[in-house]
Amino acid sequence: MSRPEDLGVRAITESEIPDWIRALNAGFLRSPHVSDDEVADRSTYIVPSRTLAAFDDGRCTATFRSFPQELTAVGGKTVPADAITNVTVTATHRRRGLLTRMMALDLAAATERGDVVATLLAAEYPIYGRYGFGPATHAAEWTIDVPRAGLDPRRPALDPDGGRVDLVDGAEVRTFGPELHERLRRGLPGAVSRDDRWWQVSTGALRLDRTPWTEPFYAVHRSASGEIDGLAVYVCDDHWGDDKRPQNTATVKSLITTSPAAERALWHYLCSIDWITTVKTGDRAPDDLLPHLLPDPRAARLTTYADWLWVRILDVVRALEARTYGAFGTLVLEVVDETGPAAGRYRLEAGPDGAACARTDLEPHLTLTVGDLATLWLGDESAVRLAALGRVREQQEGAASVADALLRTSRRPWCPDMF
Numbered sequence: 001m002s003r004p005e006d007l008g009v010r011a012i013t014e015s016e017i018p019d020w021i022r023a024l025n026a027g028f029l030r031s032p033h034v035s036d037d038e039v040a041d042r043s044t045y046i047v048p049s050r051t052l053a054a055f056d057d058g059r060c061t062a063t064f065r066s067f068p069q070e071l072t073a074v075g076g077k078t079v080p081a082d083a084i085t086n087v088t089v090t091a092t093h094r095r096r097g098l099l100t101r102m103m104a105l106d107l108a109a110a111t112e113r114g115d116v117v118a119t120l121l122a123a124e125y126p127i128y129g130r131y132g133f134g135p136a137t138h139a140a141e142w143t144i145d146v147p148r149a150g151l152d153p154r155r156p157a158l159d160p161d162g163g164r165v166d167l168v169d170g171a172e173v174r175t176f177g178p179e180l181h182e183r184l185r186r187g188l189p190g191a192v193s194r195d196d197r198w199w200q201v202s203t204g205a206l207r208l209d210r211t212p213w214t215e216p217f218y219a220v221h222r223s224a225s226g227e228i229d230g231l232a233v234y235v236c237d238d239h240w241g242d243d244k245r246p247q248n249t250a251t252v253k254s255l256i257t258t259s260p261a262a263e264r265a266l267w268h269y270l271c272s273i274d275w276i277t278t279v280k281t282g283d284r285a286p287d288d289l290l291p292h293l294l295p296d297p298r299a300a301r302l303t304t305y306a307d308w309l310w311v312r313i314l315d316v317v318r319a320l321e322a323r324t325y326g327a328f329g330t331l332v333l334e335v336v337d338e339t340g341p342a343a344g345r346y347r348l349e350a351g352p353d354g355a356a357c358a359r360t361d362l363e364p365h366l367t368l369t370v371g372d373l374a375t376l377w378l379g380d381e382s383a384v385r386l387a388a389l390g391r392v393r394e395q396q397e398g399a400a401s402v403a404d405a406l407l408r409t410s411r412r413p414w415c416p417d418m419f
């Protein structure tokens with residue numbers, strides 16, 4: 001076996017794609033078998049120059065891929081992001097620094113390109129903090145005991161706002177879905193862009209042989225004026241108790257809306273389908289309206305709550321200038337960044353319409369790591385709480401409260417996507 005320093009980390013070539021896919025599958029504990037179909041499909045979106053690998057004796061032993069993405073900041077502006085995915089090191093080659101080397105290469109390229117942040121979904125919490133990432137959004141999942149919810153079974157899916165819910169097929173979803181999602185993400189801090197392939201795969205137009213396709217149900221909500229403002233995608237199982245009572249579960253794969261009325265109508269619809277006694281919500285915003293859309297909110301039991309989108313700020317000035325703030329105020333931040341380009345002192349002049357930010361020599365009000373800055377940036381976390389944890393250091397008394405008044409948001413950020 002080669003010494004770690006001899007394992008070259010580099011971008012792959014077109015002809016190395018099949019071996020790279022084999023290593024990716026093995027790293028994620030999927031069968032390493034690679035079919036021609038999988039190579040053909042993945043070759044449509046794998047960009048070799050942004051696809052990294054390590055090779056040992058000519059065999060791929062580590063994988064890493066990034067692609068361009070837009071991330072919505074507080075206030076609705078988007079920033080260019082380096083979205084990182086498909087990170088694996090083969091089990092025989094772990095803890096020898098291969099991920100560290102691939103990450104350094106990718107983040108340097110992202111910085112060079114002018115990306116403002118890098119993003120990823122962390123398989124395990126301890127992996128990415130060391131590279132300057134911080135958890136910036138969270139996700140929650142509820143299981144709803146439908147009979148307990150207290151909705152009136154005589155009035156299924158009645159929309160008091162005059163809208164309507166209809167079932168449509170995947171082809172129809174492809175005609176309105178992308179535009180609906182665009183409207184959603186422009187108003188949702190933490191949301192990321194979706195490409196056309198996302199819609200093709202999620203509606204069965206592009207079928208991958210390694211993941212068998214089951215056509216889901218697509219329920220669309222139209223407002224009283226006829227505008228499509230919500231889409232729920234769900235699957236149902238078929239399960240009956242020994243006592244002949246239905247015990248079916250609807251599992252929501254995605255539910256996106258651009259109005260609270262659509263949100264209410266779609267959840268009420270899902271909780272009013274005959275035979276469905278349990279609804280699993282899939283990943284939602286941690287402050288989702290859902291429990292309170294039910295007459296008995298306790299019918300929605302929180303089953304999962306965890307960090308979701310991790311952000312690595314590469315350009316502090318542009319990140320802080322991209323968002324709006326809860327109040328007018330000034331903050332001088334000392335940002336500690338041991339592995340990247342963000343270290344330094346910044347003066348933020350913030351307000352409800354935007355901000356100006358520049359490097360400065362002024363005395364800092366707060367000292368924090370670049371990972372904790374990412375955690376505060378989308379408004380999901382409190383600087384006062386991080387100060388209590390000893391992660392944010394107040395250099396001026398009360399600075400953490402000032403940071404909270406500026407940075408925190410009334411609704412929590414949410415990333416509805418997995419990538």
Ligand SMILES: CC(=O)SCCNC(=O)CCNC(=O)[C@H](O)C(C)(C)COP(=O)(O)OP(=O)(O)OC[C@H]1O[C@@H](n2cnc3c(N)ncnc32)[C@H](O)[C@@H]1OP(=O)(O)O
Binds near residue numbers: 088094101124
């Ligand atoms: C965005 C995504 O794709 S998330 C998916 C991530 N992939 C996986 O979880 C698949 C299974 N795991 C793996 O393939 C590998 O273990 C990886 C990719 C997580 C880590 O790769 P490695 O090459 O072993 O990491 P590397 O040797 O560079 O580790 C650097 C440091 O991180 C630590 N580390 C790495 N992985 C983990 C982990 N899962 N848990 C805790 N610490 C970890 C190492 O101990 C090391 O610490 P040190 O610098 O104090 O010695």
